[in-house]
Amino acid sequence: MTTVLEARSLAKTFVSSRDLLGRPIRKVQAVKDVSLQIERGEILGVLGETGAGKSTVGRLLVRLEEPDAGSVLVDGVDVGSLDKSARRALKAKVRMVFQDPFTSLSPRMSVGDSVAEPLRLLAELDRRARAVKVAGLLESVGLRAEDARRYPAEFSGGQLQRIAIARAIATNPSVVVCDEPVASLDMSMRAQVINLLRDLQAERGLALVFISHDLSLVELIAGRVLVMYRGRVVESGTASAILAAPQHPYTRALVDAVPIPNPKRRALRGGARLERSADDEQHDLPGCDFADRCPLVMDICRVARPDPRPTATGDAACHLVEGDRPAQPVVDGAAAQS
C-alpha cells in the first residue's frame, strides 16, 4: 500500500477583519490540527458540517492555501520544501473538483479549452495532441467529443460537473479532491456524478478525497471517513462501521440527526439533540472543542483535550473512549504533571 498523499498537523487561520492599519482583529481558526493519509486508489470521506474546516483541508491539500503550520506530502515529498516550478508540476498529481460547476468553469471559454487548461502543465503535448486528449476525456465522462466546442451555458449542472471531472483527471492525477461535488446539483443529477466518480476511481486507480456534509452519500461512496468538528478530526475509521456504531458523541449526534426515509423508523429514534449551533460565538477554550455541546461531557473534557485513541472501528478523540494513554491536561502548551 503506497501513501499517495499525506497531511501532518495542518493548521490554517483566516483573518476575518482588520483594523485601519491592516492588523488583524478577528481570526478564524478554520483548521487547527489535521493529519491524514491517503493510500493509492482509496476513497477517503471527510465529513463535517459548516465550520468544521473540511473545505479548507481540501484546499490545503491542493495547495490553494498555504498552511500556517504542518505539511503536505505528495508521494512522500514535502510540498513546502519545493521551489515554485516544482510545486506547479505537482499540481498535476493532486487535482480538485469544486462544489459549484457553474462558477468553476469560465463562461467565456469553450468547454474543451477549460478541460485542456491543466494539460499545459504537461509540456509535451502540442495543440493537436491536446485536442485529441480532450476528446477522449469528454467521452470518458459520458459526453461527446463535439461538445468540446460548446460553452458552459449550454449544459446542465450535472453535465458541467462531469466536465469539471474531466478537467480534474486530465493530468492523470493520483488524487482528486472533491469538495461537495454534488451539493449544488439537483437530486436527479447527483447519481450521474457520483457514479462517474466511482467508475473513474475504479478504472484508473484514483484516490478520492470526498468532502461532504451528507452522511448518506459519504457512507455510500467512502471506504474510510474522517469526521471533522471545528478544525479537528474527532473520529476516523471505516465509513460503514463508524456510521453504524459511532464512538464519538458528535458523530453519534450527527448520525441521529439524519432523517431516515422510512416512516416506520420514525418513532424508534431518539438521540440527544445538540444544543445551540456550531456557528454561535465561541471562545477558544481549553479542553475538548465539543465540550460545550456534548451531552456526555465530564469535568476532564473542559480541561484536557483528548488525543485520538483507538477504537474498534478506528480512532476517536474522546475521553469516554478507553485508550492506553492518559490524557495530558493542556496548560499553555506545556504538558503538566498529572
Place this chain on the structure above:
Amino acid sequence: MLARTAGEGAPLLQGSDEALLRVEGLTVDFGGVRVVDDVSFELMRGRTLGLVGESGSGKSVTARAILGLVATGGRIAAGSVHFQNRDLVRATRHELREIRGRDIAMIFQEPRRALDPSFKIGTQIAAVARRHLGLGKAQAWKHATQLLSEMRIPQAALRMHDYPHQFSGGMCQRVMLAMALVASPKVLIADEPTTALDVSVQARILELIREIQVERDLSVLFISHDLGVIAEMCDEVAVMYAGHLVERAAVESIFGHPRHPYTQALLDSLPQRGVGRFHQIRGTIPMPGEWPSGCRFAPRCDFAEPRCSAPERVALVEAADRHLARCVRTAELDLEGVE
C-alpha cells in the same frame, strides 16, 4: 372542464377531520406553457401533507399559487383553492393580502434572504405583528419577544436587539417561523425550509415544527425533495412529476407499498439503498413544454408498455383504499417500497 375520476379530491382520512385547505384541479401556466397540471389535494386539520418532487415537477409553483404568489408571466389557468368557504383563486388582491401571513403563512428555503440586514430582528417580527394584529409598538415588541422564545431561542429578549448577520442559519429560520406564526395562522406552508441548513440544525428545526404543530393545532403543507425529511414529518404524501400529481396516500403506504413506478424509482435512488453506486433513473425529467402525451414518466419507466402512452392523459385512479395513483398499470404492479 377537466375530467376527473371518482376519488380525486375526496378526503383520504375519514371521521371528524376537517379539510382546512382543499385544492382542486389547480393548473398554472407560464407564458402559455403549462407548469402545474390538474393538481388536487387536501390538507386536514392538524396534519402534515408532504409535497414531493424534483426540480421541474412544479411543486414550488403549486405551493405559491395557493397563496396567489405566481411570478410575473404566470397565471392560474384553472382550478380552485378552497379555504374557509372562499375560493382563493377567485379572491380579490385585497382578500388575498388579508389571508397571507394571517390565516395561511409561508416559510421559504433561504431564511437569510427573507430578512432585511439593516433592521433588528425584533423590529422585523414586531412589524409583522403590527400589520396583522394592529398592535401598538410596545405590544408588538412584547408579542414578538414571546414568539421568539417560543421558537426556543435562548435569551429571546436580548436577541431581539440583534441583527440578522449575528444569527446563524438555523436561528434565522426560527425567526422566519416566528414571523409566520405572529397571527396564529391555521395553515403553514413550508417550502424546503431546511434544505440549506446543516443536518443537526435541520433536525432541531424539524422537531420545532412538529412541536409547534401540536401546540397550535397547525396544519402544515411541507414541500421537499428529501424523502427522509418527508418520512419524518408527514402524515400524508403527494408526489409530483412533470406538473402532475402522480401519487397520493398516507405516508406509510407511500413508503411501504407505492403504487406508481416513479415513487418506487425515487425510493430506489436514495443513497441508503445503493451499494457503492447510486441507482439512477434513466433519462431526465421532461421540462414544461416538453411533456409527452400519455404517461409522462413512461419514457423512463422500467414497467412501461405501449399502452401507457396511448391515452391523451392518464387519469388518477384509486389504486387502493385511500391511495391514488396516476398509472395505467397500477393495478398489476406490485412495487416493494422500502422494507
Place this chain on the structure above:
Amino acid sequence: MSEATVDVFDPRRVKRLAGRHRVWSTFAGNKVALVALGVYGVFVFLAIFAPWLGAHPNDVDASAFLKGPSADHLLGTDQLGRDVLSRLIAGCRVDLVAVLEALGIAAGIGIPVGLFSGYVGGWVDVAVARVADAVLAFPSLILAIGIVGILGPGLTQAMVAVGVVLTPRFFRVARSCALAAAREGFVEAAIADGCTTRRILFRYVLPEASGPVLVQTTYSIGYVIAAEASLGFLGLGVRPPQASWGSMIAQGFAVVRQSSYLVIPPSLVVIVAVSAAFLLGDGLRDAIHSSTSRRQ
C-alpha cells in the same frame, strides 16, 4: 452551507447564447447607439479617405476671406481664405490620430498595470492605487498644460499629456474588474490547474474586463476630442497650418468680432463627436450589462 436548488420553474429562462451574440443583438436594438456608431463610421471614413475627397485645407482663395457658405465653399472660408469644409475633413484625420495616440498611452499603461494590481492585491496594489489616485486628483487641464510645458508644444506632445491624464481612469476600471475576477471560481480553478499569473491575467481576467474597458474607451474618445479642443484653443496643440477641430475653434474665436459664424462649424462638429462617443459608450454599457447575467 447553501444548497439552493432551483425549484421554481420559469420557462422564460431559455438557453443563453454565447456572450458576444447577445451583446450585439442588444446593442443593435438601441437606435441612438447605432446612430452614434454611424457617426463614427463617417468620421473614420473621412479620416482615411480625406486626401481623395478633394479636400484642400491649405489652399487659399484670395477672393473669399471670412465668407459665409456659398456654392464654392459649402461651409464658408476662414480669415486666411481657406475652405472651412476642407479643413474640417482634414481635421477629422488629425483628431482621430490624436485619439489613437492619447488612448494608446492611457490604455497601454493603465490596463496592464490595473489588471496586475487588482489581481495580486496586497501592498503592491495599495501603493500603485495611491499613485493613480494622486494623478487623478490633480486638475486634469492643469496637469496636461504642465506636461506640454515640459515636452514642448505640438499635437503629439499634447496627446501624450492627455494620455497621462487618462491613464488613472483606465487603471481604475481594469483594477476593479481584476478585483472581482480574482474571486471568481474559475480563476481559482485555473490556479489549481497550475496556470502562471501571466496566463491567468491574459486568459481569465482580461476577458472579464473587456466590457467595461471598452466602454471606458468610447467615453474617452469623447474626452480626448474635447481635450484637444481645449488645448488647441490655448494654442498648445497642433502647429499651424495643420487643421484640427480645436485649433479651428480657436481661430474662429480670434475673429469672432468680425464674423460670429466661423466658430460654429468646428464647434458643432466637436459637440457631435463628443456626444456620439458618449452615446456609443452608453449603448455598449447597456448591451454588455444585459449579457452578463449568468445562468443559475
